[in-house]
Amino acid sequence: MGILKGMRVVEGSAFVAVPLAGMTLAQMGAEVIRFDRIGGGLDAGRLPLAPSGQSLFWAGLNKGKKSLAVDMKSQEGRELITRVVTAQGEDAGLFLTNLRVRGWMDYETLSQHREDMIMVTLSGDRHGRPQVDYTVNPALGIPEITGPEGFDGPVANALPAWDLIAGNLVVSSLLAAERHRLRHGKGQNVDLALKDVAAATLGHLGMIGDAVVNPAPRTKSGNALYGAYGQDFLCADGQRVMVIGLTDRQWRGLVKATDSAEAMTLLEKRSGKSLRDEGNRWALRHDITEILAPWFAARALSEFAEDFDNNGLTWSVFRTVKEAVAQDPDLSTENPIFEMLDQPGLGRFPVPASPAEFSEVLRDAPGRAPSLGEHTEEILADVAGLDFTEIAKLFDKGVVATGDAALGKAA
Amino acid sequence: MGILKGMRVVEGSAFVAVPLAGMTLAQMGAEVIRFDRIGGGLDAGRLPLAPSGQSLFWAGLNKGKKSLAVDMKSQEGRELITRVVTAQGEDAGLFLTNLRVRGWMDYETLSQHREDMIMVTLSGDRHGRPQVDYTVNPALGIPEITGPEGFDGPVANALPAWDLIAGNLVVSSLLAAERHRLRHGKGQNVDLALKDVAAATLGHLGMIGDAVVNPAPRTKSGNALYGAYGQDFLCADGQRVMVIGLTDRQWRGLVKATDSAEAMTLLEKRSGKSLRDEGNRWALRHDITEILAPWFAARALSEFAEDFDNNGLTWSVFRTVKEAVAQDPDLSTENPIFEMLDQPGLGRFPVPASPAEFSEVLRDAPGRAPSLGEHTEEILADVAGLDFTEIAKLFDKGVVATGDAALGKAA
Numbered sequence: 001m002g003i004l005k006g007m008r009v010v011e012g013s014a015f016v017a018v019p020l021a022g023m024t025l026a027q028m029g030a031e032v033i034r035f036d037r038i039g040g041g042l043d044a045g046r047l048p049l050a051p052s053g054q055s056l057f058w059a060g061l062n063k064g065k066k067s068l069a070v071d072m073k074s075q076e077g078r079e080l081i082t083r084v085v086t087a088q089g090e091d092a093g094l095f096l097t098n099l100r101v102r103g104w105m106d107y108e109t110l111s112q113h114r115e116d117m118i119m120v121t122l123s124g125d126r127h128g129r130p131q132v133d134y135t136v137n138p139a140l141g142i143p144e145i146t147g148p149e150g151f152d153g154p155v156a157n158a159l160p161a162w163d164l165i166a167g168n169l170v171v172s173s174l175l176a177a178e179r180h181r182l183r184h185g186k187g188q189n190v191d192l193a194l195k196d197v198a199a200a201t202l203g204h205l206g207m208i209g210d211a212v213v214n215p216a217p218r219t220k221s222g223n224a225l226y227g228a229y230g231q232d233f234l235c236a237d238g239q240r241v242m243v244i245g246l247t248d249r250q251w252r253g254l255v256k257a258t259d260s261a262e263a264m265t266l267l268e269k270r271s272g273k274s275l276r277d278e279g280n281r282w283a284l285r286h287d288i289t290e291i292l293a294p295w296f297a298a299r300a301l302s303e304f305a306e307d308f309d310n311n312g313l314t315w316s317v318f319r320t321v322k323e324a325v326a327q328d329p330d331l332s333t334e335n336p337i338f339e340m341l342d343q344p345g346l347g348r349f350p351v352p353a354s355p356a357e358f359s360e361v362l363r364d365a366p367g368r369a370p371s372l373g374e375h376t377e378e379i380l381a382d383v384a385g386l387d388f389t390e391i392a393k394l395f396d397k398g399v400v401a402t403g404d405a406a407l408g409k410a411a
Numbered sequence: 412m413g414i415l416k417g418m419r420v421v422e423g424s425a426f427v428a429v430p431l432a433g434m435t436l437a438q439m440g441a442e443v444i445r446f447d448r449i450g451g452g453l454d455a456g457r458l459p460l461a462p463s464g465q466s467l468f469w470a471g472l473n474k475g476k477k478s479l480a481v482d483m484k485s486q487e488g489r490e491l492i493t494r495v496v497t498a499q500g501e502d503a504g505l506f507l508t509n510l511r512v513r514g515w516m517d518y519e520t521l522s523q524h525r526e527d528m529i530m531v532t533l534s535g536d537r538h539g540r541p542q543v544d545y546t547v548n549p550a551l552g553i554p555e556i557t558g559p560e561g562f563d564g565p566v567a568n569a570l571p572a573w574d575l576i577a578g579n580l581v582v583s584s585l586l587a588a589e590r591h592r593l594r595h596g597k598g599q600n601v602d603l604a605l606k607d608v609a610a611a612t613l614g615h616l617g618m619i620g621d622a623v624v625n626p627a628p629r630t631k632s633g634n635a636l637y638g639a640y641g642q643d644f645l646c647a648d649g650q651r652v653m654v655i656g657l658t659d660r661q662w663r664g665l666v667k668a669t670d671s672a673e674a675m676t677l678l679e680k681r682s683g684k685s686l687r688d689e690g691n692r693w694a695l696r697h698d699i700t701e702i703l704a705p706w707f708a709a710r711a712l713s714e715f716a717e718d719f720d721n722n723g724l725t726w727s728v729f730r731t732v733k734e735a736v737a738q739d740p741d742l743s744t745e746n747p748i749f750e751m752l753d754q755p756g757l758g759r760f761p762v763p764a765s766p767a768e769f770s771e772v773l774r775d776a777p778g779r780a781p782s783l784g785e786h787t788e789e790i791l792a793d794v795a796g797l798d799f800t801e802i803a804k805l806f807d808k809g810v811v812a813t814g815d816a817a818l819g820k821a822a
Contacts, residue, residue, distance in 0.1 A: 003587045020615060024580075028587055042658050047638030047690060048621035048629070056617030056624070057638075063615075107770075126746060130661075130725045134636045138643070138653045139739065141732030143634070146569040147558060154643065154651065154729050156634040158557040161572035164612060168579030169435075173767040175586035176414045176439055180771060182593060188771040199742050200763035201575060202732065203749075204431060204474075206467030210459035211736040213467070213758035218459070218732065223554065223567040225545045227458030227468075232549070232565065240565065242549045247453050250541075279458060314541045318565050321552030321613065321629065325622040328550065331610050335537060338614075347624035352611035356584040359518075360591060360599040 001361045002029015008092040008383075009174070010035065010085045011065070012105070014042040016133070016160050017122055017194065018098040019061040020167035021174070026064035027354035029364060033379055035068040035081055038401045039408030040372055054345040062369040063351065069373030069406035076399045078104045083384045086114035093117035093187060094178060096170060100128065107189040116187035118177045120170050125195040133160040136198045148222045155220075166197040229254075229281035231289050232318065233296035240318040241301065243292075243308075245281060253313045254292075257304070263291045325350075336363070343368050373406025412772045413440015419503040419794075420585070421446065421496045422476070423516070425453040427544070427571050428533055428605065429509040430472040431578035432585070437475035438765035440775060444790055446479040446492055449812045450819030451783050465756040473780040474762065480784030480817035487810045489515045494795045497525035504528035504598060505589060507581060511539065518600040527598035529588045531581055536606040544571040547609045559633045566631075577608040635696055639689035640665075642700050643729065644707035651729040652712065654703075654719075659687060664724045665703075668715070674702045736761075747774070754779050784817025 007030040011022035019034070026032040036044070046057040068084065071077040082104065085095045093114045100123060103109065107119045124131030134156065137143060143154030173190045181187055202208050210218060223232040229245035245251035255261050264275055267287050273280040281288065301317065308315050325331050331350065333340050336357075338350040353366040380391045380400065394400045418441040422433035430445070437443040447455070457468040479495065482488040493515065496506045504525045511534060514520060518530045535542030548554060549565060558566030584601045592598055613619050621629060634643040640656035656662035666672050675686055678698050684691040692699065712728065719726050736742050742761065744751050747768075749761040764777040791797045791811065805811045 003591050016616075023615065024583065028583075045689065047693060048617045048625065049690065050620065050624050056620040058617075060615045060617040060620065124725070125741065126748075130723075131727070132636075132641075132655055132657060132725060134641050135653050135655060135725060135727035138634075138651075138729040139727040139735060140742075141730050141735045142568075142570050143729060144731045147566055148562075148564075151559075153559075154634065155558055155566060156643075157553075157568040157570065157572070158631075158637070159553050159568065159572055160616075161568070161570055161575070164572065164576050165579055168576055168583060169767065172435065172439075172579060172582040172586060173769075175583060175590065176767075177769060177771075179586065179590060179593075180414050180769075182590075184771075186771055188769055190770070191768045192766050195741055196746065196748055196766035199746070200748060200766045202742070203761070203763035204434065204471045205427075205571075206459045206469075206471040207732055208736055208742065208762075209461065209467040209471065209757060209760045211733045212760035213461050214459065220569075223549075223565065225543075226569070230543075230545050232567075240549075242546050244543055244546060246543060278456065279460070282458060312541075314535070314543060314546060316542070316546035316550040318549040318554060319552050320555045321618055322622045324550060324552045325619055330536060330606055331551075331613070331619065335607065335610070337537075337607055337611055346620060349620045349623035350614070351619075352614035355603055355607035355611045356580065356587075357602045358584075358588060358591075358599055359601070360588075360595075360597055 002364045003358045003361050004028040004030040006091045007031065007094065008033070008089060009094045009096060012081070012095070012097040012099050014098065015046070016061065016163035017167035018096050018170060019043070020164060021096055021170035022065060023061055023063055024168065024171050024354065025174070027364060027366065028356070029361070032065045033068055033084060033375070033383065034062060034065045035070055035084065036372060037072045038069050038373070038406055044372070050346045052345045056346060059343065059346055059369040064367035065370060066375035066379060067370035067372055068376050068379045069401045071399050074399050076394065076397070080380070080384060080394070080399065081105070082110060082113055084379060085110055086117055087383050087385070088114070094174060095119045096174065098122040111187065116181060116185060118174065118181060118187045118190065120174050120177070120190040120192070122166055122170055123191065123193045126193045131195050133163045133194070136162050136195045139195070140198055140202055145218050145220055147220050149220050151220060162194055162198045165201065166192065166194050169197055224285055227282050228278035229285055229288055231285065231292070233293060235296050235299055235301050237300035239301045241296065242316050242318065244314040246278065246314070248276060250314050251275070251281065253311050257308055257311050257313055258292055258295045260291055260295065264288070267291065339365050341366070341368055371406070373400070373402040376400050376402040376406065413775045414769045414772050416440040417502045418442065418505065419444070419500060420505045420507060423492070423506070423508040423510045425509065426457070427472065427574035428578035429507050429581060430454070431575060432507055432581035433476060434472055434474055435579065435582050435765065436585070438775060438777065439767070440772070443476045444479055444495060444786070444794065445473060445476045446481055446495065447783060448483045449480045449784070449809070449817055455783070461757045463756045467757060470754065470757055470780040475778035476781060477786035477790060478781035478783055479787050479790045480812045482810050485810050487805065487808070491791070491795060491805070491810065492516070493521060493524055495790060496521055497528055498794050498796070499525070505585060506530045507585065509533040522598065527592060527596060529585065529592060529598045529601070531585050531588070531601040531603070533577055533581055534602065534604045537604045542606050544574045544605070547573050547606045550606070551609055551613055556629050556631055558631050560631050562631060573605055573609045576612060577603065577605050580608055638693050640692035640696055640699055642696065642703070644704060646707050646712050647709055648711035650712045652707065653727050653729065655725040656692060657689065657725070661725050662686070662692065664722050668719055668722050668724055669703055669706045671702055671706065675699070678702065750776050752777070752779055782817070784811070784813040787811050787813040787817065
């Protein structure tokens with residue numbers, strides 16, 4: 001089923017953001033066609049890989065899509081993509097891309113074939129230059145405030161956060177434009193840039209204002225929760241926990257559970273600052289941590305975990321990804337968003353569906369990613385509307401491919 | 412104008428994700444009403460603050476919304492919120508929340524007042540427990556793979572990435588459900604959990620599969636681009652740059668611009684691995700960095716910046732947030748998404764609009780955030796449909812407030 005059932009989206013993409021956008025729509029029930037050049041796009045072999053050499057990354061970001069493999073340098077290949085992108089259908093004519101191919105694949109040209117089409121293009125920056133998460137992040141200053149207190153040098157994040165945010169905004173933008181088309185009958189062109197998404201987000205979080213109006217720059221604060229209290233602690237059994245005192249309630253719970261009310265009152269007296277104020281908890285975080293650290297250092301996780309849960313504390317355990325996958329039921333099939341799939345060339349592991357649960361439709365089980373060009377023939381017939389002879393000709397000429405030929409391997 | 416003009420969304424929220432969702436909709440043209448308890452919600456004083464003590468964070472995440480201040484503990488206050496959330500109007504009856512108030516504010520109860528309402532709730536985890544970005548991230552293992560190579564201990568990111576991703580997914584979910592309502596006349600309940608969003612994202616990036624099928628865990632890799640080549644370098648003038656060799660084209664450009672073809676060929680011979688393969692670039696990244704480091708160390712940024720740009724390299728300079736705001740035109744009013752606003756109590760700085768540009772509507776200029784309860788009277792009249800006497804009574808009883816009273820200050 002899926003909440004977007006009936007919608008058809010075509011995607012010409014690579015890497016994280018736009019593939020994620022298409023995959024998100026596919027997991028909400030849209031028919032999503034990703035086209036790639038024969039042999040695979042720029043992200044076909046992106047790490048992490050399975051032992052077979054197949055990309056786990058590609059498989060993760062293209063789940064539930066249909067794949068068309070086509071020679072994008074040939075005139076016939078370009079005409080075919082144009083036909084697929086601009087095919088008729090009330091809920092079709094929707095195109096997502098980050099490829100920025102000028103000429104035949106721009107909005108002006110494509111919309112001549114379907115006036116009400118909607119095209120969403122994600123660029124690197126507003127000047128149309130390529131940028132990636134790894135260049136946008138340093139340019140905006142996040143690595144300078146990430147990492148241990150006093151550490152000399154910028155620290156990048158392991159998560160491509162800007163890509164993930166931008167990909168989700170591509171989805172919203174497409175849905176907003178399609179909503180407009182439903183009401184007014186008009187398609188349109190939508191432009192976003194990865195760097196603009198990041199720059200706007202800095203502003204939304206108050207960081208641009210902070211940089212302008214406050215003389216003291218924000219500095220690295222290790223694993224502390226910025227602006228209130230939250231800190232990591234090492235327990236007696238070597239496990240590390242993160243505990244949160246962001247809201248007043250969380251703070252009172254933490255003080256109670258660690259039996260530290262008396263010490264906190266002394267700290268308040270000594271400093272002349274009330275710890276009921278979150279800003280004071282932030283200012284006094286080192287003193288607070290000094291009070292709490294011995295408590296955690298004296299206890300194994302098992303000695304307080306249940307009590308923390310029962311008292312409604314907000315906390316968690318630090319894990320490696322391997323530990324999380326092995327130990328946390330929320331990353332297993334106990335969580336209804338996950339399904340165990342056994343994928344040839346990849347292996348058997350839990351695969352996520354959409355994390356959004358809509359009460360009016362059943363959540364689609366997560367589908368595997370297609371093999372490159374797996375749906376070439378189906379798309380040529382059903383979407384491009386070609387007949388058997390025309391399709392055979394395109395395969396013969398090598399304009400399109402499926403199976404091993406789509407992977408660029410000799411038959 | 413705005414692409415979502417005419418839509419009305421009510422928001423009961425705090426912190427990052429849901430306020431960001433409402434703000435994103437507001438910046439796309441929707442009328443967004445945020446209600447808060449008198450005195451302000453949990454995030455009213457969240458850092459960073461302006462020198463006046465006002466929250467730059469709150470101002471950033473509530474731009475362009477209308478504010479209703481109401482005593483949520485009183486029966487009349489609750490009835491009023493119910494009335495505002497479920498008010499008639501074809502494009503209304505849309506409610507976003509992360510407050511998880513049981514009973515009067517759950518979907519079952521609210522939808523009795525408007526059958527086709529849509530409610531999107533973001534929880535901490537699927538069990539309904541509070542979780543924040545700072546607890547979800549350690550639980551899933553990202554801090555274990557963030558930070559300098561060989562650094563002992565987890566490193567948190569300064570960006571609340573999961574909140575930002577979840578907030579954008581709240582927007583998509585609302586738009587998808589509203590699309591469904593337009594077609595089928597039915598509203599619905601939509602549930603998401605922050606931890607599920609993060610868990611699903613790990614899966615999308617291939618990290619769950621990697622953790623299951625590969626014996627070697629992913630480790631910290633400092634500022635290197637994961638899976639291909641990308642590294643930071645210190646220049647002769649003390650500036651640090653990030654350079655990318657992710658795609659074949661970027662890699663060839665980097666080798667050419669740094670005149671290192673010969674050294675790379677020697678490395679290929681020595682290692683028996685072709686550097687045209689991105690996985691090999693990743694495996695040999697330390698050797699590559701050793702070759703390139705002296706080149707950067709011998710040059711000031713100004714000696715190669717223009718050449719890098721002219722040769723189409725993908726690269727950037729590391730800056731602090733302050734430097735970025737002061738120096739980068741993309742964070743200034745040269746960028747059409749930014750407008751210089753002078754906000755009482757906050758100061759004068761560039762404020763971002765939506766980063767998405769829709770060709771069929773003019774981009775709305777970014778509006779400032781409301782003061783708490785600024786629109787109370789207007790909302791009671793125009794949305795709740797109360798008459799002058801009813802409104803006066805609610806103010807008299809302290810069920811609603813505006814101005815200083817809304818801030819919890821004595822008149």
